[in-house]
Structures are given as C-alpha cells and as structure tokens.
Amino acid sequence: MTTSYQQRLAKLPYTHSVDNRIYTDPDIFAQENKHIFERVWNFVCLESEVASPGDFRVVSVAGHSLLIVHGEDGTLRAFYNICTHRAAPLTRQERGNCRAFQCFYHLWTFGLDGSLRGVTRPEGYEGTGFCKEDFGLVSVRLETVGGLVFVCLSQDTQSLQAYLGQDLVERIENTLGQVELEALHYHKAILKTNWKLWNDNNSEIYHSFLHVLIRKTASEAFYTGTGHRLYPNGHAFTINTTPSDARIKYEGYGLESREGGHTFPGVHGNTGWLVNIFPDLLLLIRGTVLRIDRMVPLSPGRTLVEWRGVGLKGDTPEVRAMRVRHHNQIWGPMGRNLPEDILAVEEQWRHMHSGTELSHSIYAREPQQSADGQPIPAMDDENMRAYYQTWGHWMDRSPQAPFGEAVGAGR
C-alpha cells in the first residue's frame, strides 16, 4: 500500500518543513512587506557611502524611496524621499552631495536636517494657517553598527542594538567596527525567485558543493567544521573551526591563497565569517573581502538583490586591487559561484509551480556525530528552522501551514 506525500511528510517533526506557498502566494508576499520589511531594521548602505556633510544616498525599503543624508552637524538622518507638498521625489539621483534639497516640481527647498527652508511664492499661503515648521520631511529611524547603516520604518520596534542583541553587535563591531569600510563594488539584478529562497541560499552551507570552486578548494573537514550560533530575532552567525591544515585551498581552482595578509580583523585568510541578519541581510567575509547582500522584494517571484564588495579605506592601490580580484573571482557578476547560486534559486522557484503533490520544502537535518563521537554541527538545518520560526512570528502565520490547514495527521 502506497502512502500519500502528506502522510510521508507527517513522519517529520512539524518544524522540519515549510509550505512552498510562502514563496509563491501573492497575499503572503503583500503581507511580508507590511508585517516584516516595514517593521524590522533594514540595512541600507555603508556609513562611508555618506561620509561627508551633504552626502546622500537614495535607497528602497518596503517599496518606499528613502533619503539617507549626512547633515551639516555630522548626524546621519533618514527621510522619505517625498516632497511634503505634493509627493514628488526630492531627488531622482541615487547618490550625490548637496547643501539643500529642492523639489524639481514647485521648487520647495529642504535643509539637510529635513526642515522646510523655503516655499516659492509664499504670499499665496498668507492667512491659510500654513506654517513651514509643520511640513518638514518625514523622518525615519536610523541607527548604525560596525559602519553599517540601518533604518526602521516603525516607531514601535525595539532599538537596533536590542534587535541584534549584544553578542551579535559585539561580533560585528569586533570585525567590521575596527576598520573603515569602503564599497569597492556594487551591482544589482532582478532574480526570478522569491526573496526568501535567496536568503536560504545565503544562509545554508548544505548547498556548498553545488559549486565547482568549492568542490575543488574546500575539503570535507572544512565543511564539517562549520557550525551555527543562533540569536533571537532570527539572526545567525556561522563559524568555521577547522584546523589550519584543512582550510580552503584556493590553489585547487588555480587561484591564489588568501593567507598573504590584509584580512579583516579576527578572520583567517582561508576561512569564512558569515552573519545573517533577519530578514534579508548577508555579511560574508572570505579572508580579505566582505560581501554584503540586501534585497528589495518586488513580487512573489521577482527580487531585486543589491551586492556590495567591500574593502578597507586607506588601502594601497595594490591591496585594493587584490581585494577587488578576490571579490570578483567568486562573488562578482562574473564570479564562479554567484551565477550558480542564482541559477539554482531561479530554477527552484520556477519548479515550485509544477503542480505536483510536493507541497513543502524540507529542512529536516539535525546534528549528527562522527564515528569518534564528535559533533558535526554543519549537518543541522537549525538556522533555517530558526529563521522560519521568526518569519512565522512577524507574519502571525505558521510557515508549515500558512493558511491554517492541518498538514498531515499526527504532526
């Protein structure tokens, strides 16, 4: 007698799979923008991208265009990139430097602190009750950690420090906060996939051997020496404790070793350092260079991903060129790994619409032990399960049964 897919799935613990409709359903997607991206802390740029008074960046968060501005007083501020007069954008540039923002439409002018400095033909407002002090730019919460700028659209969410937790803040500060970061590279693409599948790919190491480069440079000992540290709010740190003789051997793919110095503080040249911050942020170091991914979900099956390659300010031209090279070899748009990752998540999302009974994705691996009784933390999907538990918290939905149905008897 054959058993149904649902019956077979029901043998797994309830937390060990998620319903694929969380990746494809339009209502869930719309709810994610409101319930997650409009409420959590979102990374938007590096502090060094707005290093001087008057520097600004325009970024997109949950469908909103935001201005990140370095004020004359040295304070970083965030505002909606919307003129308070009639909603035209204050700037259509992605970055720049200015002394004030002037809306192109009716020429209202705003200071770098968001105050409304001038309106054209002010005599028209006489006797109407209009007051410039009432119509400054709408501000957004902004905080920084380790040279990274975050914004939060909600007034109710805890501080960034509390959202990340002290241990994770210290971990970021100890590596990124000890140096001045510089974006060496920025590119973006619209992936034909759901944003959480890209986050999955950025979080789990199970898929590592998809990559030819990893198959040729990383040993089984390196893989099994990798484990997770989980934090409240769905964040995770992935650490590698492999002994030095089992670290990544870039020479296996014809590339240079990264043990030649100029690594990020506390990171070995031929190992990795990986932080995932809920819901979408990746901070990943391979010795000498930092990669940062952030996402702008566009629809259930379209995701704008922004990639930064980050080095250190003050590098000599030779060291800077080395970091650029190390970034490009693996993570650039012409890198060896990035195209494979993108193909994987796009094909994955496309086939979630196949109409088969395969309704769930499986995150069922648990910690195992080697023959000599040593734990193998890499063989554990715990970080993925924690992530989806957090997703369920913000969404007030079960990722296993997002529409409330029972999923298999006895689960």
Added chain:
Amino acid sequence: MANALEEKEAIRDLLQTAAWLLDTEAFADWVNLFVDEGNYQVRAYSTEIGVEMEWMNLTKDELSGMLEQVIEHLRDLAQRLHLVSSIQIDIHDHQAHSLSSFAIFRTTPDGVSHCYAVGRYEDSLIKRNGAWRFLQRKVMLHTRVLEVASHLPF
C-alpha cells in the same frame, strides 16, 4: 606592406572573428586572438557608489584557465549572439586602438530572445607575425543589471 585601408579591414575582421568565436563558444580560439602578454578587462561605472568598477581583469593565461573550466559549471543554457558596429580605428605603425559598440543577445533553449548587454569595446591591438592581435580588450559595460550572471566573456 598593406596600406591603411587593408590594415583597417584586417582589424575589423579581427573584431568580427572575436564576436563569432564567442558566439560559437570556441573559447580556446578566442583566447588565441590575444598575444601572450594580453589582458582582458570588464569594467562598469556604478552610479550608486560613484566608482568605476572592475568586474574582471585577467591575463591571457588566467583567461585560458578560467574558460577551460566553464564546462564543469552549472550555467546559463542560452545561446549568445554578438553584434559589433560603429568601429573606429586609429593605427600607429604596428599598434592600433579601436573603439566599437556591441550588443549581445541571448536566446533561451525555448527560443525566446532578449538583448542581454550593450557597451563598448576599447581595444589595444598589436601586429605580430603578420596578424593583428589583442594586446588588451577593455569591455566598458553600459548594462549593469544583467538578466543572468555568467563568467563567460562579453
């Protein structure tokens, strides 16, 4: 000795041959259009961070090593087609500089075609053993949001 028109025609032929070899994925033959000290670069300007970025910068040997491993990678299955036009050539003895515009189209296995990338080739050329070869090819990409990522040369 060939006259200037013949030299320019020989350089145009090199540019078209390079496009054809990339279209047909004859990578070893394409790499051999570079002299041994040749260099291949892909660059693009980021309006977001205000930096001219380097996406690839390889010697001939590095290029050869990378392309030999292409077949092992999971990769885009689309067929590419290069169009090269607006060719400007400036010749000085046995060296030349060339500027040209390119457009690359992708056709997926199910027959859907899209423009993939446009930009300029900035080529430094050298005549060696009677044939024009690339001393440096610098690809200046206008397109920065690519439909698919790939480490295949533009």
